[in-house]
Amino acid sequence: MKGLPTILAVTAALTSTTYAHWTYDRIIVNGQIIGEPWQYVRRHSNGNNFLSDVTSADMRCNIDGLLSGANTSTYPVNAGDKLGFTIKDTFGHPGPQQVYISKAPADVKDYDGSGDWAKIYTLSDCRTKDCGTGDGIVKWATYRAQTFNFALPRELPAGEYLLRAEGIAIHAAQKSRGAQFYVACAQIKVEGSGTGMPGPTIKFPGSYTSNSTGILIPQIWSQITNYTSPGPKLWPEGTEEAHVLDGKVKQSD
Ligand SMILES: *[C@@H]1O[C@H](CO)[C@@H](O)[C@H](O)[C@H]1NC(C)=O
Ligand SMILES: *[C@@H]1O[C@H](CO)[C@@H](O)[C@H](O)[C@H]1NC(C)=O
Ligand SMILES: *[C@@H]1O[C@H](CO)[C@@H](O)[C@H](O)[C@H]1NC(C)=O
Numbered sequence: 001m002k003g004l005p006t007i008l009a010v011t012a013a014l015t016s017t018t019y020a021h022w023t024y025d026r027i028i029v030n031g032q033i034i035g036e037p038w039q040y041v042r043r044h045s046n047g048n049n050f051l052s053d054v055t056s057a058d059m060r061c062n063i064d065g066l067l068s069g070a071n072t073s074t075y076p077v078n079a080g081d082k083l084g085f086t087i088k089d090t091f092g093h094p095g096p097q098q099v100y101i102s103k104a105p106a107d108v109k110d111y112d113g114s115g116d117w118a119k120i121y122t123l124s125d126c127r128t129k130d131c132g133t134g135d136g137i138v139k140w141a142t143y144r145a146q147t148f149n150f151a152l153p154r155e156l157p158a159g160e161y162l163l164r165a166e167g168i169a170i171h172a173a174q175k176s177r178g179a180q181f182y183v184a185c186a187q188i189k190v191e192g193s194g195t196g197m198p199g200p201t202i203k204f205p206g207s208y209t210s211n212s213t214g215i216l217i218p219q220i221w222s223q224i225t226n227y228t229s230p231g232p233k234l235w236p237e238g239t240e241e242a243h244v245l246d247g248k249v250k251q252s253d
C-alpha cells in the first residue's frame with residue numbers, strides 16, 4: 001500500500017483551490033447509484049459553488065432548487081434502506097456532512113421545503129488512527145469523500161419527502177459568513193409502516209444563524225480540537241454522529 005500523506009497537510013493544500021468544491025447529483029440506494037445526474041436530485045443553478053447566506057431560502061435546496069421539483073423524478077425507497085448521495089466531484093474542504101428530511105404535504109414535486117426538517121445524519125470528525133497523528137486537532141471523516149451512505153430510519157412514516165444533503169466547509173468559518181454550505185435535495189417516496197415522529201425539527205431558513213455553533217468557529221479550522229455541527233439533535237432520538245465514512249474516497253488527482 002502506498003504511503004498516505006497526513007490528512008492535515010493535504011487538506012491544507014486543497015483549501016484555496018476551487019476544484020475542492022462540490023455538489024450532490026445522484027442518490028444511492030442500498031449501495032447502487034440510481035439513475036442519471038439530476039434525475040432524482042433537484043437540479044439547481046449553483047454548479048459546484050457554495051452558499052454563505054444562512055438567511056436565504058436557497059439554503060433549502062440551493063439556487064433555483066425550488067423551481068425544479070416538477071422536472072425531478074421521485075424514487076421509491078423503504079424505511080430502513082441504506083441511502084446515500086454521490087458527491088460531484090469530491091468533498092475537498094474540511095467540515096461535516098449532514099442529511100435532513102422533510103415530509104411533503106402532498107406530491108413532493110410541488111413541495112417548497114418550507115415545512116419542518118429533521119436531521120437524520122451527521123458525519124463529522126474522524127476518530128480513528130487512519131486520520132492522522134494524535135495531535136488533538138480535528139480531522140475530518142468527510143475528507144475527499146465522493147460518495148456517502150447512511151440509514152433511512154425504519155421509524156420514518158410512509159410518504160413523499162425531500163432528502164437534503166448539506167456539506168459545510170469551515171476553512172474560513174472563523175470569520176462571520178465564512179462558512180460554506182453545499183446543498184442539494186433528492187425526492188423520495190418512502191414505503192413502510194413507520195410510525196415515528198421526526199424531530200426535533202428546524203426550518204430553512206430560520207434556525208441557523210451566522211454565529212451558530214459550528215457555523216462561526218472560535219479559531220481557524222487547523223487549530224480546533226473539537227467541533228459541534230449546527231442544527232438539531234439527530235432523529236431518531238439517541239442516534240449518534242458518525243465518525244467513519246461509509247462511502248468512496250478520491251485517492252489522487
Ligand atoms: C423543465 O423541463 C422543461 C422541459 O424539458 C424545460 O423547458 C424547463 O426549462 C425545465 N425547468 C427547469 C426548472 O428545469
Ligand atoms: C448571532 O446572530 C443573530 C442573528 O444574526 C443576532 O441576532 C445575535 O445578536 C448574534 N449573537 C451574537 C452573540 O453575536
Ligand atoms: C468546542 O467546544 C466549545 C465548548 O463546548 C464550544 O464553545 C466551541 O464552539 C466548540 N468548537 C467548535 C469548533 O465547534
Ligand SMILES: [Cu+2]
Binds near residue numbers: 017
Ligand atoms: Cu474553496
